[in-house]
Amino acid sequence: MEWLNDMALFVEVANVKGFGKAADNLGMATSTLSVRIARLERHIGLQLFNRTTRRVELTEAGRLYYEKAARIVEEARLAHQQLNNMLAQPAGVVNVTMPSEFAQHVLSPHLPEFCARYPQIAIHFHLTPNRVDLVGEPFDLAIRMGAQPDSGLISRVLARVHGHLYASPAYLAQHGPPQAPQDLAQHACIRFYSGLRDEWVLSDGKHHCSIAVRGQFMSNSPGMNTRLAVAGLGIAVLPEVLVREEVATGALQKVLPQWRSGEVPICAVTTTRLLPAKVQVLIDFLSEKLRGWL
Numbered sequence: 001m002e003w004l005n006d007m008a009l010f011v012e013v014a015n016v017k018g019f020g021k022a023a024d025n026l027g028m029a030t031s032t033l034s035v036r037i038a039r040l041e042r043h044i045g046l047q048l049f050n051r052t053t054r055r056v057e058l059t060e061a062g063r064l065y066y067e068k069a070a071r072i073v074e075e076a077r078l079a080h081q082q083l084n085n086m087l088a089q090p091a092g093v094v095n096v097t098m099p100s101e102f103a104q105h106v107l108s109p110h111l112p113e114f115c116a117r118y119p120q121i122a123i124h125f126h127l128t129p130n131r132v133d134l135v136g137e138p139f140d141l142a143i144r145m146g147a148q149p150d151s152g153l154i155s156r157v158l159a160r161v162h163g164h165l166y167a168s169p170a171y172l173a174q175h176g177p178p179q180a181p182q183d184l185a186q187h188a189c190i191r192f193y194s195g196l197r198d199e200w201v202l203s204d205g206k207h208h209c210s211i212a213v214r215g216q217f218m219s220n221s222p223g224m225n226t227r228l229a230v231a232g233l234g235i236a237v238l239p240e241v242l243v244r245e246e247v248a249t250g251a252l253q254k255v256l257p258q259w260r261s262g263e264v265p266i267c268a269v270t271t272t273r274l275l276p277a278k279v280q281v282l283i284d285f286l287s288e289k290l291r292g293w294l
Helices: 002-016 019-026 030-044 060-088 100-117 169-175 181-186 222-230 244-249 277-293
Strands: 049-051 056-058 092-098 121-127 141-145 154-167 189-192 199-203 208-212 235-239 253-270
Touching: 002 019, 002 030, 002 060, 019 030, 056 060, 092 100, 092 277, 100 121, 100 222, 100 277, 121 277, 141 154, 141 277, 154 222, 154 277, 169 253, 181 199, 181 208, 189 222, 222 235, 235 253, 253 277
Parallel strands: 092 121, 092 141, 189 235
Antiparallel strands: 049 056, 141 253, 154 235, 154 253, 199 208, 199 253
């Protein structure tokens, strides 16, 4: 398809009516430009220019070709200009799926700043803890928590968070706070459904331990587990960023504060690395705001 590039060179020569000036405008050697035009003429099978020592003129075939080629080259130039404008001022709708807890507690406080930066971008949220099929559904971006499977999708880690142990004052008053991680085996533990066995792996930075836990309640939503813990139904492992309000109001208290769960990545997932500017700037914005969590 190199003849498409040669077409643009032909149009420039025709516009300025000379190889030397066209070569200067294009930043290439006159001899190279002449060779490229000759190659185009061979590809077409017709002579496009009458060349003399003093001037360059279009042949009849050249005039016909110029009428079509100039329009194509101009439309291509405008298309590139529009794409550059999109990069300079991204616009359009971004369809994004993410857990509702992330949207409410992490993203929403930063949305006024995002809107001020990118007033022409609209975000349509689909809030669910489930893994939506990005290939089969019309979503531009998914924000997911946890390690991502090798699915052929493109995953970028935005941040890493740790879970801490929380319980309500009422639960701790009734059952007493655990004094060591091993005590959790005797408590009601609110578990996060992951398809794995009921085991919490905790660390204090120096030591690691695995505790088999039990309890009446399990969900796939950190928000639901937070509500269950606030209701006094057990101890839950929750990301600190999602329960700041509950801790500030005293609805939840940290249990075994020196212990925490392993880190959980927060990932931006897309179907391709070649992203529209409106999607790329949203990912970059989230990465900027979450950078301190890495």
